[in-house]
Amino acid sequence: MRKQIVAGNWKMNNDLAETQELLSHIKMQLVKKPEAEVMVAPSFTNLYSTFEALKDTPIKVAAQNMHQSKSGAFTGEISASMLKSIGVTTVILGHSERRAHFHETNDILAEKVNTAIENDMEVIFCFGEELQDRKSDKHFEVVEKQLKESLYQISEDAWSKVILAYEPVWAIGTGETASPEQAQEMHAFIRKNIAENFNEEIAENVSILYGGSVKPNNAKEIFAKKDVDGGLIGGASLKATDFIALVNSF
Numbered sequence: 001m002r003k004q005i006v007a008g009n010w011k012m013n014n015d016l017a018e019t020q021e022l023l024s025h026i027k028m029q030l031v032k033k034p035e036a037e038v039m040v041a042p043s044f045t046n047l048y049s050t051f052e053a054l055k056d057t058p059i060k061v062a063a064q065n066m067h068q069s070k071s072g073a074f075t076g077e078i079s080a081s082m083l084k085s086i087g088v089t090t091v092i093l094g095h096s097e098r099r100a101h102f103h104e105t106n107d108i109l110a111e112k113v114n115t116a117i118e119n120d121m122e123v124i125f126c127f128g129e130e131l132q133d134r135k136s137d138k139h140f141e142v143v144e145k146q147l148k149e150s151l152y153q154i155s156e157d158a159w160s161k162v163i164l165a166y167e168p169v170w171a172i173g174t175g176e177t178a179s180p181e182q183a184q185e186m187h188a189f190i191r192k193n194i195a196e197n198f199n200e201e202i203a204e205n206v207s208i209l210y211g212g213s214v215k216p217n218n219a220k221e222i223f224a225k226k227d228v229d230g231g232l233i234g235g236a237s238l239k240a241t242d243f244i245a246l247v248n249s250f
């Protein structure tokens with residue numbers, strides 16, 4: 001059985017004090033053991049304190065990015081071993097904001113994925129089409145290319161370390177969500193594509209999250225779809241009550 005997951009991507013929000021406050025509210029409100037796996041991804045400066053604060057909870061901590069090289073002259077970058085040294089073993093890769101603002105190509109992302117897998121890290125791999133792709137009916141093609149060029153080089157064994165996050169760019173931070181049917185249609189396409197390129201078992205076991213304007217008022221309907229295994233949440237993960245409502249949306 002594949003896992004259901006709710007992950008909060010906090011992006012470049014919250015300083016140390018704000019992070020501590022959000023964490024204490026989340027911990028206070030998480031009164032029952034969640035059915036889904038819960039994760040939060042704070043900024044690099046707040047990773048260690050978040051990891052420490054959540055040690056006695058079921059909530060996992062993920063990084064929002066990582067460099068593909070082992071170490072060296074890459075000013076401003078963070079390596080896999082640095083993350084692991086503070087206990088963080090999950091990393092988000094390929095977010096559309098990294099692709100758009102920091103020029104992360106499918107090739108660079110393939111390297112990042114490989115580095116994460118070599119380091120035995122779990123990867124939340126993000127991908128999704130832009131508005132013009134959907135308008136010109138190219139969304140399946142674009143998504144398939146993103147998966148093929150950055151992810152399908154991994155071994156069958158490595159899939160146990162992969163979580164997928166389908167995030168249509170036109171739905172991120174815009175208030176416009178993919179309809180539950182649009183999400184289901186794409187998730188089913190992805191699962192079929194994985195079955196064709198790998199095998200049925202891998203396709204069935206990989207969790208595919210939806211991301212893009214998921215809120216407490218639309219989550220239940222989206223998460224109820226057969227091939228949607230939870231969400232990668234931006235805006236709504238910054239408010240403890242909303243985030244906990246999402247965690248309890250299954």
Ligand SMILES: O=C(CO)COP(=O)(O)O
Pocket residue numbers: 009095167171172173174175211212213214232233234235236
């Ligand atoms: O980018 C996202 C999560 O990674 C989604 O962001 P929003 O939930 O703010 O649309």
